[in-house]
Amino acid sequence: MHIAMISSEAAPFMKTGGMGEVVFGLAKELAKLHEVSIIMPLYKGMQYIKEDDILKKKPFREFFVNIAWRREACEVYKVNLEGVNYYFIRSDRYFMRDHGIYSYHDDIERFAFFTYASLDLLASFKNNKAKIVHLHDWHAGLLPFLAKEEENYNNNFSKTKFVLTIHNPAYQGLFDVRALEEIYELDRVYFDDGRLEFKGMVSTLKAAICYSDIVTTVSKTYRDELLSPEHGMGFQELLKEKKDYFIGIANGIDTNYYDPEKDIYAKHYSIENYSKGKLSNKKIVLEELGLSDESKPLIGFVSRFTWQKGLGLIFASLNDLVNRGANIVIMGSGEKELELYASNYMNNFPNNIKVIIGYDERLAHLIYAGSDFTLVPSLFEPCGTSQLIALRYGSIPIVRATGGLIDSIVAYDGINHDKANGFNFINFDASSFLQSLHQALDIYYDNKWLFKRLIRNGMKTNNSWKKYAKLYLRAYNKAIGK
Ligand code: GLC
Numbered sequence: 001m002h003i004a005m006i007s008s009e010a011a012p013f014m015k016t017g018g019m020g021e022v023v024f025g026l027a028k029e030l031a032k033l034h035e036v037s038i039i040m041p042l043y044k045g046m047q048y049i050k051e052d053d054i055l056k057k058k059p060f061r062e063f064f065v066n067i068a069w070r071r072e073a074c075e076v077y078k079v080n081l082e083g084v085n086y087y088f089i090r091s092d093r094y095f096m097r098d099h100g101i102y103s104y105h106d107d108i109e110r111f112a113f114f115t116y117a118s119l120d121l122l123a124s125f126k127n128n129k130a131k132i133v134h135l136h137d138w139h140a141g142l143l144p145f146l147a148k149e150e151e152n153y154n155n156n157f158s159k160t161k162f163v164l165t166i167h168n169p170a171y172q173g174l175f176d177v178r179a180l181e182e183i184y185e186l187d188r189v190y191f192d193d194g195r196l197e198f199k200g201m202v203s204t205l206k207a208a209i210c211y212s213d214i215v216t217t218v219s220k221t222y223r224d225e226l227l228s229p230e231h232g233m234g235f236q237e238l239l240k241e242k243k244d245y246f247i248g249i250a251n252g253i254d255t256n257y258y259d260p261e262k263d264i265y266a267k268h269y270s271i272e273n274y275s276k277g278k279l280s281n282k283k284i285v286l287e288e289l290g291l292s293d294e295s296k297p298l299i300g301f302v303s304r305f306t307w308q309k310g311l312g313l314i315f316a317s318l319n320d321l322v323n324r325g326a327n328i329v330i331m332g333s334g335e336k337e338l339e340l341y342a343s344n345y346m347n348n349f350p351n352n353i354k355v356i357i358g359y360d361e362r363l364a365h366l367i368y369a370g371s372d373f374t375l376v377p378s379l380f381e382p383c384g385t386s387q388l389i390a391l392r393y394g395s396i397p398i399v400r401a402t403g404g405l406i407d408s409i410v411a412y413d414g415i416n417h418d419k420a421n422g423f424n425f426i427n428f429d430a431s432s433f434l435q436s437l438h439q440a441l442d443i444y445y446d447n448k449w450l451f452k453r454l455i456r457n458g459m460k461t462n463n464s465w466k467k468y469a470k471l472y473l474r475a476y477n478k479a480i481g482k
Helices: 020-028 107-124 143-149 177-182 205-213 220-226 236-245 274-289 311-323 337-349 363-368 386-392 402-410 429-444 448-460 465-479
Strands: 002-006 035-041 062-068 070-081 083-091 130-136 161-166 201-203 212-218 247-248 298-302 328-330 353-357 372-378 396-400 422-425
Touching: 002 020, 002 402, 020 035, 020 083, 020 130, 020 363, 020 465, 035 107, 035 337, 062 107, 070 107, 070 201, 070 220, 107 143, 107 337, 130 465, 143 161, 143 205, 143 402, 177 201, 177 220, 177 429, 177 465, 201 205, 205 311, 212 220, 212 236, 220 247, 220 402, 274 298, 274 328, 274 363, 311 328, 311 337, 311 429, 328 363, 337 353, 353 422, 372 386, 386 402, 386 448, 396 402, 396 429, 396 448, 429 448
Parallel strands: 002 035, 002 130, 035 083, 130 161, 161 212, 212 247, 298 328, 298 372, 328 353, 372 396, 396 422
Antiparallel strands: 062 070, 070 083
16 A cells, blocks of 8 residues: 655654654554655755755656746655655745744745645656555645545546544644635635635635545544534534544654663663663753752653643742752743743742753753653643653653543552553643642652652553554555445
8 A cells, every 4th residue: 555644744854843753653664564655845954864965866756836826846856764755845935944844924825835746746656556645734734625626636536545634733724715716726616615614714624624534633532522612623513524534543652763772862771770770861961951969850841832731830830849859851942932931930940940942852862861750731732742752761741631641641549550650630720730740749759669660650651653553554444445
């Protein structure tokens, strides 16, 4: 089977969050048995192989894309990595930009270009061989719609099935109907008759939900949450109509890359000798960041900075944490306001709190390897990656009981020491969060036996892609059998 993933980002070439890792992790696992491609833009600032080096190759394809009443040149470059074929869509006008890969005034046009270019590339494959086209989030959301509704394309895709994975439905690809005509060059009848209309706008995510054969999201519990008016973000009725064709499949992590026994950045340790191993990593983190005292609990938070991630709760509890003798390391970047707040808190507690604005892969690994606890107090969390990495490195997750965090963390409840691998709290408020923090710190200080037990339970948890890739294959086959 040929599976083509369409994504705005994919590790190791470009990742800004969990989605980029998921696309690569899943693709790599599937590629052991199937032909797998990833189609993504060629950005400025590519990681792993620089764009200049990719551009030294001969283009795999060259064509023009009709967009916004212009003909835009497009080149495609192909790179094979770990069995996965990456196809990079090149348009310097749209993707060679200086300030990251998202949040430009013309994002709608940039990703409309990406959508059409991906479609043309897929159509150019011999025998239209992609059986499954697997989309991720809103960026190329109109692709299945175009493939099914537009005459130019539908001959090419009669045998193709479309699968959408929703990673974060807060991003809906919304735009004014005028852009449907002016950028996508489509008739506004699709909006007027309701097919593409969502909350008075066009939504590429809605289009993807409606026109995909199967929709998945990244955990079972988040699937159920999306069906409720409270958490469905307006998509609940559409998703309900999908019935058995809307499925929750959790994310795995790359257990080779995130492996305390052979990590490329951290001191190695296993479940047998983690105590010593984690301590040496803790020392490195403390020393590098100018903190002190490895007998203190070290608490880590590595994440994008958005309100979704519960940074407000963390800020509200810093005082208490410092009073209880903890060191806290916060790393990430995102919303400027949050970056500013975080830096101010660091200045208030210079001996106990370190904030690193930005993302440093090496330091991230060291924080997971050296910390005792990892915070994931999200408002909502479709799956979450941080808690999965933390488990693997024996850093006990303290999470809010929501979405994928419910499914991946067995919270300690006073008696389940044989299974528990973390702590959780239910209400999104500082006092509930603090309660779980105190529970965790009490155990750190007063019950070493239990503390170690939770670490070991966590390190034993299996979240490898092997487990979840099988479920995707089942979903693909279900789409094919539809
Ligand atoms: C989004 C979600 C996160 C999920 C990730 C990968 O970033 O917010 O919960 O883990 O996508 O699926």
